[in-house]
Amino acid sequence: MEKVIIKGVADFNLDNIFDCGQCFRWEKQVDGSYTGVAMGKAINVDYNDSGEVVIKGTTQEDVDVNWRTYLDLDRDYGAIKKFLKQADPVIGKAISYGGGIRILKQEPWETVVSFIISQNNNIPRIKKCINSLAENFGTKVGTAQKGDFYALPGPEVLAKLTVEDLGVCKLGYRAKYLVSTAKQVMEDGIGKLQGLVSPDVSKEEAFNYVVGLTGIGPKVANCILLFAMGKYDSFPIDTWVKKVMHELYNIDEKDMKAMEKFAKDTFGEYGGMAQQYLFYYMKENS
């Protein structure tokens, strides 16, 4: 299996990236590397002391076309962290804790499915639900000693399933949201959702579309904009962010408007990165 090395990568930490709550399909291996499925492929990612990202199970062309973008390697996170620390004296400790976070550029449909499942749920169970969905209804994309790897089923597959079909995945009341959203996406054409990734599409336009899908409210919509659409000023507010906004910034825990305004005024175009540093710091230190 071919191995590709990407040299000179800083501000990069595997545990930060894959355990910060932005993705659910990457598993840590005994050697510290991570294996997962994305872009319809199963790969293994490692990082060493020399600042090299090592990707196994891929090709140089695939790295250039897909994985550099997916891992967001062409963005200067050092500059972003500097900007945030200057904008806000309090965020420094969160950045010190999760300074190796990179906002993965995930696939729109996978992100829609993942974060519909994430609502009122906990991360270990979210992972189980998504893996079950992939194993039962997805397509096999690779094999290892531990078992096979499956990609998530697309909207064309889920749209033809019933809530009863999905019972095996134990999604609870979210199963009907998935089926309904899959049907809506197919009706509009999958290109509508995927087109929102374009920089020409504003955050507002993208938000208005995804929030119109069943089971997607403001929080899940903002996660989709941030983790799949490249709208880095998105600021998803969940229970952990409410907690951190109260404890670090003394904002009323139920005043969402105040949190949104604070994020926009303080973090600006990098609100999404700030949110992720804060979320990870709060979740891991509570």
Place this chain on the structure above:
DNA sequence: GCCCAGGAGAAGG
């Protein structure tokens, strides 16, 4: 038994 988890939708003010 209780409460909580990367909330959203529906019903009622």
Place this chain on the structure above:
DNA sequence: CCTTCTCATGGG
């Protein structure tokens, strides 16, 4: 416009 209830499921 706002607030409150309900929604499956599993873990602590």
